[in-house]
Amino acid sequence: MGITGRNPVGIFLFLFLFISYFLSLFCQAANTITQGQPIRDGQTVISEGQNFELGFFSPANSSSRYVGIWYYSLPEKAVIWVGNRESPISDQSGVLWIGENGNLMVLDGNNKSVWSTNASIPSQNATAALNDEGDLILSGSDNKVYWQSSNDPTDTFLPGMRVQVNAEMGENRAFTSWKSANDPSPGRYSLGVDPRASPQIVVWEGEDRRWRSGHWDGRIFSGVPNMTGNYLYGFGLSDLENGSRYFTYTPSNAADKLRFRIRWDGYEEQLRWQKDTGNWSVIQSQPANQCELYNKCGDFAVCSASDSAICSCMKGFVPKYTDQWNKGNWSGGCMRSTQLQCQRNVSNIAEETDGFFDLMCMKLPDFPDLMVVDSDETCEGMCLQNCSCIAYAEVNGIGCMIWKRDLVDVQHFAKGGNKLRIRLAHSELVLPTVSSISCCKYKQDKPIFEASKSREFSTDLSGSVDLAIEGNETSRPELPLFNFNSVVIATNNFSEDNKLGEGGFGSVYKGRLPGGQEIAVKRLSRRSVQGLEEFKNEIILIAKLQHRNLVRLLGCCIQGEEKMLLYEYMPNKSLDGFLFDSSKQALLDWRKRFTIIEGIARGLLYLHRDSRLRIIHRDLKASNILLDEDMNPKISDFGMARIFGGNQHEANTNRVVGTYGYMSPEYAMEGLFSVKSDVYSFGVLLLEIITGRRNTSFRLSEYSSLIGHVWHLWHEEKAMELVDPSIRDTCSRDEALRCIHVGMLCVQDSAAQRPTMSSVVIMLESEATALPLPRQPTFTSMRSSFVDTESCMEGHEIVSSNDVTVTMVFGR
Ligand SMILES: *[C@@H]1O[C@H](CO)[C@@H](O)[C@H](O)[C@H]1NC(C)=O
Ligand SMILES: *[C@@H]1O[C@H](CO)[C@@H](O)[C@H](O)[C@H]1NC(C)=O
Ligand SMILES: *[C@@H]1O[C@H](CO)[C@@H](O)[C@H](O)[C@H]1NC(C)=O
Ligand SMILES: *[C@@H]1O[C@H](CO)[C@@H](O)[C@H](O)[C@H]1NC(C)=O
Ligand SMILES: *[C@@H]1O[C@H](CO)[C@@H](O)[C@H](O)[C@H]1NC(C)=O
Ligand SMILES: *[C@@H]1O[C@H](CO)[C@@H](O)[C@H](O)[C@H]1NC(C)=O
Ligand SMILES: *[C@@H]1O[C@H](CO)[C@@H](O)[C@H](O)[C@H]1NC(C)=O
Ligand SMILES: *[C@@H]1O[C@H](CO)[C@@H](O)[C@H](O)[C@H]1NC(C)=O
Ligand SMILES: *[C@@H]1O[C@H](CO)[C@@H](O)[C@H](O)[C@H]1NC(C)=O
Ligand SMILES: *[C@@H]1O[C@H](CO)[C@@H](O)[C@H](O)[C@H]1NC(C)=O
Ligand SMILES: *[C@@H]1O[C@H](CO)[C@@H](O)[C@H](O)[C@H]1NC(C)=O
Ligand SMILES: *[C@@H]1O[C@H](CO)[C@@H](O)[C@H](O)[C@H]1NC(C)=O
Secondary structure (H helix, E strand, O other): OOOOOOOHHHHHHHHHHHHHHHHHHHHHHHHEEEOOOOEEEOEEEEOOOOOEEEEEEOOOOOOOEEEEEEEOOOOOOOEEEEOOOOOOEOOOOOEEEEOOOOOEEEEOOOOOEEEEOOOOOOOOOOEEEEOOOOOEEEEOOOOOEEEEHHHOOOOEEOOOOOEEOOOOOOOEEEEEEEEEOOEEEEEEEEEEEEOOOOOEEEEEEOOEEEEEOOOEOOOOEOOOHHHHHOOOEEEEEEEOOOOOEEEEEEEOOOOOOEEEEEOOOOOEEEEEEEOOOOEEEEEEEEOOOHHHOOOOOOOOEEEEOOOOOOEEEOOOEEEOOHHHHHOOOOOOOEEEOOOOHHHOOOOOOOOOOOEEEEEEEEEOOOOOEEEOOOOOOOHHHHHHHOOOOOEEEEEOOOEEEEEOOOOOOEEEOOOOOEEEEEEEOHHHHOOOOOOOOOHHHHHHOOHHHOHHHHHHHHHHHHOOOOOOOOOOHHHOOOOOEOOHHHHHHHOOOOOHHHEEEEEOOEEEEEEEOOOOOEEEEEEEOOOOHHHHHHHHHHHHHHOOOOOOOEOOEEEEEEEOOEEEEEEEOOOOOEHHHHHOOOOOHHHOOHHHHHHHHHHHHHHHHHHHHHOOOEEEOOOOOHHHEEEOOOOOEEEOOOOOOEEEOOOOOEEEOOOOOOOOOOOOHHHHHHOEEEHHHHHHHHHHHHHHHHHOOOHHHHOOOOOOOHHHHHHHHHHOOOHHHHOOOOOOOOOOHHHHHHHHHHHHHHOOOOHHHOOOHHHHHHHHHOOOOOOOOOOOOOOOOOOOOOOOHHHHHHOOOOOOHHHOOOOOOOOO
8 A cells, every 4th residue: 555654645534534534433423322411303313324213203194202313324214212202392391311319311492301211220331222123222331222123012023023922922013003094192902922832923992803814834824825936035933041032034135124013004014125116115014915804704713814704603503693694793602513522422333433624724713722742642632532622733833722712813825824624523524515635625606604505504504403312202393293184285195297206105296385485295005014014114214314315204194094294395306217218317417417326325324324223215216316406316105114123233123124135235135234235225225326327237148247236347447337328438537436436335245244334325425535436246146155254243344434534625
């Protein structure tokens, strides 16, 4: 360098630089307030790196003066902290200074303190410095920090700020909104942390929650799944050595100006300074939609922002106030439709234990308990241990969460979120209306969750609610008794025109009640003694049953020798009328057929298990499946059905009743019947629905039966050739093949190897279930020999729904 004593120009330059240096030092020293050096209104303090500025300001459209901190040199003044927010100064006579007790205070024109840091400071010589993180720090001559603005924040959470998360402290409402856009005094809203379970961010309105982020999973807040896609900043939960914890966030790019704040109108928002446009842009804001509003749909309901009716009850729950709910007033929420097994007094009827239903892509409910799961335990097991536990979830980074109170503030996300497993009575679990297994399906169809259908769904289950005590003749449920004359009028005196059909028991007529309701009247032939037995049987049985896939008995009529049963009228008559009529076959497209198969399966399942009475239909066949105006199937004709007691699994009869071709081998040959004989009949019926051919039509064919034929083609991997040609090209190949597979499992020789109806329902509806391989049926004609003593003797249900592994998959 040319700065030497011998060079006068050099000396001058040196002095110039020296003076400039001290001048600049002097200017930059203005980041500090010292005792005896007040800051008057109009003067400001600027942080060393010129990020922030401290001084007096007035909000927009206001003349009140406040001490605040804002970003230095940004054209749009963004105030991040206000001192005397509750006591403005009405003119420009205010002073900010450090008083004799070392505290920072704001004085008005009369020398009256309107705001003070209120710390007790032992040393007299305190200073306050504004740093480049927007923090005003008051320290004593001992260099100890006695107060800092970031510990006494207003409405803004800045990078580097620490928000305490201490369980002992409880909720920390660190930030309070302004009262209005021009009034910094504390408003109705606050923003902070609830440390319970795993910490989460909460926005409060007064004492009530308005929004919450969901629990911190170590990476993101679980209720804000799209935080995953954020590259602008990182959130962190730090643990201090003394045991206290705090949240901070840090911009990925240190030069970025980012801030969170709770706006005066209750919105939490995150802003970023946009250099190119010269203004603040909102990166995100919450509550972003109706579903983000806390518990928008009430308890036990799910909010889904992408649906037109955003609220729906969780599976197994129905609206608490249906009228309000249907009007769109969801605040009442939902209630459980079937008590949990663990909540009931278990009677001698062997009841299935409770299980779990999976809700995918959820914002998990508020207020979980965090459980420590030992190596010999599971989260599910811990939940089942306590009847108070009504749901659980296992989340990476959090662990096992269980809920023992109402499930509140639950939301369904189109993408992301967590799996919530809700505890339901067994009967709820085996009555899925639709596959809600995968995320995508849940989104597309989800009829379970439609408000309009919840009612219907609840009536579905009413059969399991107030059934009469089994075998108690005196407590038979009430069944309306119709007067004979009214039936005569309704059926136009049993005119030929009204006749719908005829069977061994008598004839069936169409009728119309005075109110206009159409009915079907089954009139027993007077001669039939057998018919009388079946008549009684049917009344006792069906009157107790209610399910959407069972035909509804409306009443009966007994007068002299006349005995009649009145049913709801099924305009589309029976399934065989469509299925085996070449002119109508095509009307049953694949969708309808699949719906019919599912409906029959559910109806049968209800009979077998969910009505509490174990009922074996014994005569399931296409002509006993009636179709309503929407082609929904209803199982009818309970004349041959039998009730089983709780522990009875099979029975023997000398009188084998049923229909050739639908009868299982053990029933046809040994008179043994059980739920598995119905499963067999269901299998045959299912294969008929797929093939569009009667099982009897194969009697003279190469394989002598439908089953033999199906097995043969299935075995040769030509199963698609089985599908009714009228729908073969338009059907869903996967569903059709799955149905055929399930059908093959149902018609296996061994009753023990056939699935139960609950397994069937699951297998039909879940694409992800791995199906076992069926054994080749040997009982393909009545003459075949049949040997399966083992299963017959034991008579246990070996295959239960628990054996079916349902693999949940996320939709893509
Ligand atoms: C201030 O007043 C003007 C005119 O009345 C209005 O347009 C503006 O929105 C106000 N600003 C705020 C922040 O209230
Ligand atoms: C305000 O009080 C301080 C001492 O507390 C005093 O030095 C100052 O003169 C007073 N100012 C006025 C205007 O009274
Ligand atoms: C200081 O104490 C006064 C009187 O107790 C109180 O009104 C004021 O809010 C306190 N200031 C702060 C910053 O806590
Ligand atoms: C107070 O602090 C200033 C600047 O740091 C220093 O010059 C002065 O000596 C201190 N006074 C006392 C009494 O400590
Ligand atoms: C732990 O240390 C921090 C920072 O020093 C302090 O703010 C906090 O109050 C301390 N917590 C406890 C429990 O001592
Ligand atoms: C920021 O400025 C751009 C361009 O001037 C404008 O389009 C945008 O609306 C502004 N955003 C806000 C939040 O004011
Ligand atoms: C995340 O979702 C919220 C609404 O829930 C939306 O406002 C925000 O823009 C989204 N952020 C990203 C990065 O997609
Ligand atoms: C909404 O329903 C609740 C009952 O769940 C009722 O108390 C409230 O008055 C209803 N609100 C309106 C606006 O009807
Ligand atoms: C459960 O059964 C016991 C004994 O039968 C009876 O004392 C009790 O009241 C019952 N509880 C309920 C809730 O029905
Ligand atoms: C079940 O949970 C409730 C509520 O938390 C608790 O009071 C009860 O002790 C628990 N019971 C068992 C058996 O753990
Ligand atoms: C049958 O039901 C009636 C009426 O509910 C009841 O009083 C009676 O005890 C029941 N009888 C049996 C054997 O359960
Ligand atoms: C109904 O028909 C029967 C015989 O078919 C007849 O005897 C009877 O009088 C008719 N009743 C009415 C009310 O028409």
